Amino acid sequence: MDKEQLKNIIFDHYHDKVARNLGIDVKEAIKKYFQKYNIHVINQEFDKGLFENPLLLKIFSQTNRGGSIEVNETSIYRALDNYVSEVITRIASHEGNANPLIKDQVLQGLNDYSALLWSNNNRGVSYPGDVASCLDPVFINTVLPL
Incomplete structure (x- = not known):
């Protein structure tokens, strides 16, 4: 078994488990987070499966708070990058x-x-x-x- 096959097995199982542990429908979770963080989605028919991981949904929502955005893999990568940058800035900050x-x-x-x-x-x-x-x-x- 190669690395790619193993990755698919692990992550497919992981995403199924994450979606079940969320306790609510992924679409409903997305709706609640986007309302809470006042996010307006440009492309309403985006792949909801992108947010099966609740932590990813939360990070995406926090970094895009109050904005209008097209949801796709690129915007998710950008949100993760922005989140890491914010964390690094907080770590490196002293007295503001x-x-x-x-x-x-x-x-x-x-x-x-x-x-x-x-x-x-x-x-x-x-x-x-x-x-x-x-x-x-x-x-x-x-x-x-x-």
């Missing part, structure tokens, strides 16, 4: 001001962490060792010497 150096360090750490997950073909890495080496190389070299 975002430190650009810390933002760059956090972004680089997330990129390194993602690359490590991808290269290891895994969903997790050792903590604190590998996590700290990605997110805070100074910490790993001073506190956890090799």
Whole structure:
């Protein structure tokens, strides 16, 4: 079995489970979230299956609050990217001001962490060792010497 087949098996099962655990119809959940966040959809006939994962629906709704948007894969990717950028800014902020150096360090750490997950073909890495080496190389070299 290759990686693509395994991914389809896992994610198809996962999406079925997520939709059942939502407790309500996906279409109804979309309607409620879009009303709550005042989102006006340009293309009403979009693929509702894009939001079977409730976390994705929430992130999409929060990042597109109060806007008019065409729902498609591109707008979902854009919402995820905006969400990650917002989180990085919050992490790098102190007393309301975002430190650009810390933002760059956090972004680089997330990129390194993602690359490590991808290269290891895994969903997790050792903590604190590998996590700290990605997110805070100074910490790993001073506190956890090799």
